[in-house]
Amino acid sequence: MVETQLRFRDDEPAGDPAVTVDSFGEQTNASAVRIEPGDDARVLLPHLDRIRLVEVNFPVFGDGRGYSAARILREAGYAGELRAVGDVLIDQLAFLRRCGFDSFAPEHPLNAADAEAALARYPEVYSPTVDGRPAIWAKRHGLA
Amino acid sequence: MYKYDSYDQAMVDARVAEFRDQVRRRLDGSLAEEQFRPLRLMNGLYLQLHAYMLRVAVPYGTLNSAQMTMLGDIADKYDRGYGHFTTRQNIQYNWIKLEEAPDILADLAKVEMHAIQTSGNCIRNTTSDQYAGAIADEVVDPRPYAELIRQWSTFHPEFSFLPRKFKMAVIASDTDRAAMRLHDIGIQIVRNDAGELGAAFYVGGGMGRTPMIAPCINAFVPIDQMITYSEACLRVYNRHGRRDNKYKARIKILVHELGKDEYTRQVEAEFAHLLTQNIEPPLAELERIKAQFADPPFEIALDETVDRSDPDFAVWLDNNVQVHKAPGYAIVTISLKPVGGIPGDASADQIRLMARLAKRYSFDELRVTHAQNIVLPHVRKADLHAVWQQLDEAGLGTPNLDKIGDIIACPGLDYCSLANARSIPVAQKISERFAGREQEIGELKLKISGCINACGHHHAGHIGILGVDRKGVENYQLLLGGSEGADTSLGTITGPGFNEEGIVDAVEKATSVYLANRQDGERFLDTYRRIGMAPFKDAIYAKDAV
Known part of the structure; x- marks a missing residue:
């Protein structure tokens, strides 16, 4: 079990181990699920009220399917923990945060100072996502 | 043309700082080359056969003279005195040192330029019609729509690790001068019978080893839903595009394998969902951008006659000059294809000369064409001979636009x-x-x-x-x-x-x-x-x- 290095939530982490998307359908008491790149996040949507943790695995950082999976869950109102695991690197942190991830369990621990700098790098954003940050256009037109 | 505000400037400045930090971590060994590679690529920095190559974005091919001058100065300062204009309206330098790349980005940022997403598996620089704003056959100037896409696609958090690179082009004429249907997404801005503007989406075109002509998947997306529709097209691709084989990873393969109808169905379903997410910039933002692409102050009642008595000049006129929408003006294409030359190459001095000509004769504007030439979009007919003389003296007067030598x-x-x-x-x-x-x-x-x-x-x-x-x-x-x-x-x-x-x-x-x-x-x-x-x-x- 890889340790969660960064967490941006105040609640207690879920204690249950995450099960695969396939098993999740059968184990009606499971509260933690792990999404692999090929999984369809939308199959979880009917069950969001019982999920406390979704782990999204990045076997290689260049496979960006997990970004869409995360946003889809957040767009559907999922408010539990969304954890990026696997090949999670410094320079992907800001993008991951913007797609709704609020905890990170990188396979190889990240340099804490570099991670903090990367997350604080861009003061503004061009596009709205699910992280609540107003887009630059919203600021330009007094909508934020 | 578009002028950065403090938000745009802050984004490119932050990018310079970020890249400087990434290069530092690469040079001190804390970033492995395989981890650095996608980062440098997203800044247009390739490792080529002999050196690094830096590709600089020229959004929709439009430049002012200060930017063009800087491109010439960079060629002198960091390269071997040349720049190479590309088929995606960008410029690239072939002899770059990694340690100097952050300084080049800093110089570019001084003139509102960058190398963001000129490579990598992300949304690349958006291209457009090189005659935008100057040609009579356009419905509107397509560049404000391309600028809206530029901002939307810049550091898009969901679409920075796509299956493969992603190229978009925006035109607004029935005459396509941007090879629009050979792009991952080609957009044609159109007007419907009610007089409203919309975007026709052509998705899944491309060249490469499996060339395909993009089918139209939606002939009229209302203009205030264009970004949302683009997002839907990209999301379906990001989720379902093939990642098992990089040669089958472009969106054209997905559209081909699913079939146009099924791909379209999935996009429309995603679009319906995304419309509830309020991700579309307001029309006021489009208007803000449009105002910056307003016509320059064309003079009226100008002389239409051009003295064709110099035969060499007449040949150039017949080849490299197009009809402008404003009376008394013409569109000039400067050929970067001299006999025996390297297509698309220009020396630092030539680049700076073209900048000076743009400032003096073309309302401070230039365009890069996908055919690797340069356009002076707004030249008074009365100035054509003077422009031609100065180009010709600098080896830039080759009269061969769209001829066999314009390779x-x-x-x-x-x-x-x-x-x-x-x-x-x-x-x-x-x-x-x-x-x-x-x-x-x-x-x-x-x-x-x-x-x-x-x-x-x-x-x-x-x-x-x-x-x-x-x-x-x-x-x-x-x-x-x-x-x-x-x-x-x-x-x-x-x-x-x-x-x-x-x-x-x-x-x-x-x-x-x-x-x-x-x-x-x-x-x-x-x-x-x-x-x-x-x-x-x-x-x-x-x-x-x-």
């Missing part, structure tokens, strides 16, 4: 680590072989790629040349009948390939067949389409030389 070519094996064959020497030999006969042959678009990735657009050339590696020897295949634009078609291979001399001879034979068969007013392409491949093939592969 598109990729950098090929002289620079590129992917190439199988050299492109530049073939381009040079062809332009030398046909020097002086270009006018007789008329419009003929010749395009050369040094490998099947097709950066030189060989599929879309009236004559296309593809360099391949045949048992360790460079070999060139000939294609005929390709075209971009409203009548987009893909070229057909004539047959067995040729060596370097042989391909030049084969091109000559093809042009001879055309000249012998053309009927009044026909271009090479028209004759080919009328008489078909057979006569060309017979001549090209005949045992006796023609």
